[in-house]
Amino acid sequence: MSRVLITGIAGFAGSYLAEELVDGGFDVYGTRIRGESTANLSRVKSRITVCTLEIRSRQSCERLMHDIRPQVVFHLAAFSDVGASFIDPALVMQINFGGTLNLLEAVRESKAAAKALQVFINVGSSDMYGRVKPAELPLNENQPLRPVSPYGISKAAADFLCATYHQAYGLPIIRVRAFNHAGPRQRPGFVIPDMAGRIARLERKGGQRVLKTGNLSARRDFTDVRDVAQAYRVIAQRGKPGEIYHIGSGKAVSIQTIVDMLVGMAHRPIVITPGAGSARPIDVPVLQADITKLKKLGWQPRIVLQKTLSDTLEYYRSRI
Numbered sequence: 001m002s003r004v005l006i007t008g009i010a011g012f013a014g015s016y017l018a019e020e021l022v023d024g025g026f027d028v029y030g031t032r033i034r035g036e037s038t039a040n041l042s043r044v045k046s047r048i049t050v051c052t053l054e055i056r057s058r059q060s061c062e063r064l065m066h067d068i069r070p071q072v073v074f075h076l077a078a079f080s081d082v083g084a085s086f087i088d089p090a091l092v093m094q095i096n097f098g099g100t101l102n103l104l105e106a107v108r109e110s111k112a113a114a115k116a117l118q119v120f121i122n123v124g125s126s127d128m129y130g131r132v133k134p135a136e137l138p139l140n141e142n143q144p145l146r147p148v149s150p151y152g153i154s155k156a157a158a159d160f161l162c163a164t165y166h167q168a169y170g171l172p173i174i175r176v177r178a179f180n181h182a183g184p185r186q187r188p189g190f191v192i193p194d195m196a197g198r199i200a201r202l203e204r205k206g207g208q209r210v211l212k213t214g215n216l217s218a219r220r221d222f223t224d225v226r227d228v229a230q231a232y233r234v235i236a237q238r239g240k241p242g243e244i245y246h247i248g249s250g251k252a253v254s255i256q257t258i259v260d261m262l263v264g265m266a267h268r269p270i271v272i273t274p275g276a277g278s279a280r281p282i283d284v285p286v287l288q289a290d291i292t293k294l295k296k297l298g299w300q301p302r303i304v305l306q307k308t309l310s311d312t313l314e315y316y317r318s319r320i
Contacts (some may be wrong), residue, residue, distance in 0.1 A: 009031060031077060126139070211272050
């Protein structure tokens with residue numbers, strides 16, 4: 001497993017996975033969309049090969065897989081903004097479901113690519129589970145999928161597609177369902193970078209500093225992105241094709257707790273006040289992972305939530 005391909009390598013999780021694999025001695029290739037910045041890859045840019053991919057194009061995917069012939073594929077490229085997925089659900093399906101289909105067909109149609117491939121890691125999301133009952137927590141890998149967002153639906157469809165391609169064609173696919181992850185480099189549009197960025201800006205402001213928030217009652221399972229990157233590698237090396245693995249911390253934390261912790265780290269006093277509610281037509285109250293299967297592969301989270309939040313806040317302070 002020396003030659004690996006990471007789709008979405010220039011993104012948040014993709015860049016940390018690139019660092020994890022380069023440090024481990026792997027030969028790393030990756031894809032980005034046209035015009036996408038490679039700033040996240042600054043530490044490893046000289047040691048990896050990055051190419052542009054239009055994942056909605058079957059021909060582009062076929063050329064990619066035939067030319068690189070990776071032994072391992074980490075499929076991270078996706079439209080990942082849950083709230084924004086309600087605005088253009090067709091685009092979300094084209095990228096998340098259609099893009100996955102194009103990659104799988106590219107492997108199946110190329111004898112050279114199929115022969116080289118040892119593991120295909122398809123990265124799904126906890127959002128595929130939708131609204132869950134308290135009695136179902138923590139969620140194990142057998143939990144029914146009941147997505148309530150276009151993003152969750154697109155990821156569930158891709159997940160089912162991967163199961164079919166493993167069963168029907170014998171492709172060595174492992175399905176991963178990653179719960180919320182956070183850390184430095186995460187772009188705005190997610191709760192932790194949004195709050196960290198706003199707090200960093202408020203610290204520079206005079207007078208009363210007010211942080212307006214929406215509904216903070218939702219609870220999520222947060223893992224540091226650096227731990228997530230290590231989990232991807234462990235699953236590729238020790239996981240079993242056909243299986244599903246959760247990546248998470250195993251704990252559900254309220255958004256209120258996240259905000260309180262970040263405000264507690266602020267260099268200036270900040271007042272939290274209620275603001276606008278959630279912009280999503282449907283939201284999910286709680287998600288929490290059962291990570292027993294992943295722990296059996298020898299992985300467990302190392303980085304505590306406080307460090308994740310502190311590092312993210314420092315990242316945004318350095319950019320203001």
